[in-house]
Amino acid sequence: MEFQIPDFYPAAAELFVAGMALLVLLVVSFLRRGVGVAYWLTQATVIGMAYITLRFGHDVGFTFGQMYIDDPLGDFLKLWVALSVLTSLLYGRRYLIDRGLESVEYYLIVMFAMLGSMILISAGSLLTVYLGLEMLSLSSYALVAINRDSIQSTEAGMKYFVLGALASGLLLYGISMVYGATQTLNIIDVARALFEQQANRPVLLFGLVFVVAGVGFKLGAVPFHMWLPDVYQGAPTAVTILIASAPKLAAFAMAFRLLAVGFWDFAEQWQMMLILLAIGSLAIGNLGAIAQTNIKRMLAFSTIGHMGFILLGLASGVVGGERYLADNAYSAALFYVVTYVLTTLASFGMLLLMSRAGFEADQIDDFKGLNKRSSWWAAMMAIIMFSMAGIPFFVGFFSKFLVLQFVVATDHVWLAVLAVMMSLIGAFYYLRIVKLMFFDEPLDDSPIVAGVGVRVVLSTNVLAIAALGLFPNVLMYFCSLVIHGSF
Numbered sequence: 001m002e003f004q005i006p007d008f009y010p011a012a013a014e015l016f017v018a019g020m021a022l023l024v025l026l027v028v029s030f031l032r033r034g035v036g037v038a039y040w041l042t043q044a045t046v047i048g049m050a051y052i053t054l055r056f057g058h059d060v061g062f063t064f065g066q067m068y069i070d071d072p073l074g075d076f077l078k079l080w081v082a083l084s085v086l087t088s089l090l091y092g093r094r095y096l097i098d099r100g101l102e103s104v105e106y107y108l109i110v111m112f113a114m115l116g117s118m119i120l121i122s123a124g125s126l127l128t129v130y131l132g133l134e135m136l137s138l139s140s141y142a143l144v145a146i147n148r149d150s151i152q153s154t155e156a157g158m159k160y161f162v163l164g165a166l167a168s169g170l171l172l173y174g175i176s177m178v179y180g181a182t183q184t185l186n187i188i189d190v191a192r193a194l195f196e197q198q199a200n201r202p203v204l205l206f207g208l209v210f211v212v213a214g215v216g217f218k219l220g221a222v223p224f225h226m227w228l229p230d231v232y233q234g235a236p237t238a239v240t241i242l243i244a245s246a247p248k249l250a251a252f253a254m255a256f257r258l259l260a261v262g263f264w265d266f267a268e269q270w271q272m273m274l275i276l277l278a279i280g281s282l283a284i285g286n287l288g289a290i291a292q293t294n295i296k297r298m299l300a301f302s303t304i305g306h307m308g309f310i311l312l313g314l315a316s317g318v319v320g321g322e323r324y325l326a327d328n329a330y331s332a333a334l335f336y337v338v339t340y341v342l343t344t345l346a347s348f349g350m351l352l353l354m355s356r357a358g359f360e361a362d363q364i365d366d367f368k369g370l371n372k373r374s375s376w377w378a379a380m381m382a383i384i385m386f387s388m389a390g391i392p393f394f395v396g397f398f399s400k401f402l403v404l405q406f407v408v409a410t411d412h413v414w415l416a417v418l419a420v421m422m423s424l425i426g427a428f429y430y431l432r433i434v435k436l437m438f439f440d441e442p443l444d445d446s447p448i449v450a451g452v453g454v455r456v457v458l459s460t461n462v463l464a465i466a467a468l469g470l471f472p473n474v475l476m477y478f479c480s481l482v483i484h485g486s487f
Contacts, residue, residue: 010061010070013052013078014118020045021111028104035102042107043089046114050082059485066186067125073256073334073486074122076478077249081117084245084341085110090457091349092238094450098357101147101236109146110242113139117250126175126185129254133171133218136250137164140243144235156234163227167217174210177203187262194265208266211258212273218251219307222280229288232300237355237362240296241348244303245341252337255314260330267318274315275415281308282422289429296362298429299347302388305426306340309403312419316406325409331480332402338475339387339399339468346384346461353377353450353458367433369442377448378437380462387465389430390423394469402476 008015024041028034057075062068089110096102116136123129141164145157179185181204182193193199217224232240259270285305292298313333317326354361354370354377361367371378387396400423407416450458468475 006065007061007063009056010063011068011122012056013049014115014122016052017045017049017111017115017118020048021108021115024104024111025108034104035107038104038107039089039093039102042111043086045111046082046086046089049114049118050079053078053082062124064128066188067123067128069122069124069257071486072482073253076482077121077253078118080249080338080341081114081121081246084249084345085114085242087345087349087457087461088238088241088245091345091352091454092241094454095236095238095352095355098355099147099236101238103146106143106146109139109142113143113242114246117246120250121253123254123257124187126178126187126190126258129187129258130168130172130175132250133214133254134168136247137168140164140247143239143242144231146239147236150234150236152234153236156231159234160227160231164217167214167224170210170217171214174207174214177207177210181207187257190262191264194263205266205269208263208270209273211263212270212277215251215255215258216277218247218254219310220304221277221307221311222284222304223277225281225284225304228304229297229300232303233294233297233362237296237348237351237360241345241352244299244344244348248307248337248341248344252310252334256330259314260317260326264323267323271315271318274311275412278308278311278315279415279418281305281311282419286422286426289426292429293364294362295351295364295366295433298364299344302426302429303344305422306336306388308422309400309419310336310340312407312415313403316403316410316412318410325406327483328480329406331476331483332399332406334479334483335472335476336399336403338479339395339465342461342468343384343387343396343465346380346458346465347388349454349458349461350377350381350384353454354448356446356449364433364436365443368436368440370437372442373445374448376459380459381437382434383462383466385430385433387469389427391427392469395465395472395475396469398469398472398476 024038028038031037053075061070113136116132116139119128120132120136123132141157141161144160145154147153178190181200182190184190213224220228235243263270281304285301285308289298289301292301310333313329313336317323317329351361370381387394390397390400404416404419
C-alpha cells in the first residue's frame, strides 16, 4: 500500500502550537529566569495561532484520512479559544505572581490544554475526539492542582481527575460500541452507515447513551455536574477562568460533531436525552446557586444552568424528523456558548481584579460597597450580572431569547416556560450582587490596583457585552454563517 503524505495546511495552527510548546520548553531551559519569557512566548503563540487560523482557514477541508476537519465552525471556535486564553492569561498573571504560582510549567500546560481544545474542535473521527479530550482533560487536572501547598486545590484536582477518568471511560465504552456497530471510527462514515441502515442500530443506540454521557460531563450538565462547583471553588482563580471558558467551546464542538453530524439519524433519541439533561441542569443550576456564599461556587452553579440553555438549543434542531430548523437552532446554541464565554471571562476577570496578595475576592460579601470604592468597576460588574440574568438589553437576554424561540418552534412550549421560570429564579442571585455593590457599606476600603493593560482589556470585555446586547445581529450573523458553511 502506497503511503500518501497528508495535507498539513488544515492542521497548521495545531502544528504551530505544538512546535511553540517544545520551543518554549527548550528556550527557558537555558534561561535562569525564564518565567517572564515563557509568558510572552505563550501570548505570542496564541496570537500566532489566531493569525494562522485566519490565514489558512478552509471552507471545508479534510486531512489525515478524514480524521481531521478544517471548516468555518472549527476556525470560528479556535479564534474564540485564542481570545479566551489570551485574556485569561492577561487577567490572571498578577494573581499568580502574588501567590508564587507563576512558573514555566504553568504556561506549558496552558499551551497543551489549548492544543487539546483545538484538536477536539476539529476532530473528524472518534479517535481524534478522544485524543483531544484527553489532552485537554489531563492538562486541566494539572492546572487545578497546581497550587500544591493548598489542600483545597489538590482536593479539587483529585476530584476532577477521578470523575474525569470515569467520564472518559464511559465515552470510550460508547466509542467501542459505535465502532462495533458501524465498523468505522470516522464521524461522517458513522452517519453514512446510519443513513444507509448498514449499522446494528440497537448496539449503536446503546453506545449513543455513553457518548451523550461523555458530552454531558464535559459541558457540566446534570447529572454529570458533581465536579464543577468543587473545581471552580478549589482551583486558583487564574485557573478557574481558563477552565470556565475555552473547554466549553471545545465541548460544544464535540457535541455538535458527534450528535448533529454523526448521529443525525438518531436525532429523536438524543434530543430526548438532551432535554432531560437540560431540565436537570436548569433546575439544579439555578436553585443550587441561591444558597452559595462563595461567588466562584455560585458562578459554577450558574454555569450548570447556562449549559441547560445550550443543550436546549442543540435539542431544538429537528421537528418530527425534519431538519428545517436545524441550522438556525444550532446557530442560536453557538451564539449562546460564545456570549457565555465572553461574559464568563469578564466575571472571573472582575474577581481577579479585586484579588490581591493574601486576599481572595471569592466571597459574595467581598462585593459589598464596591460602588463607594470604584463606581466604574461597580458599573462593569453590574453589566456582567444583568447580562447573566438575561435582563434586556444585554447580550445575555438575546442569547436566551434566541434559544427559547426555537424551543417554542419545536412545540415544547412547556419547556420554554420552565426555562423562563428557572431564569427568573436565577435573576435573584445575580441581582443580589448588584444590591450589595450599590446599597451596602464596604467591608474593605483598600483601592483596586491593576495594570493599565488589564483595566483596558477588562473594560473592553464588559463594554463588548453591552454593545452586543444593542447589536446582537452582528455576532448572530457570523454564527449563522459558520453553521451554514459547516453543516
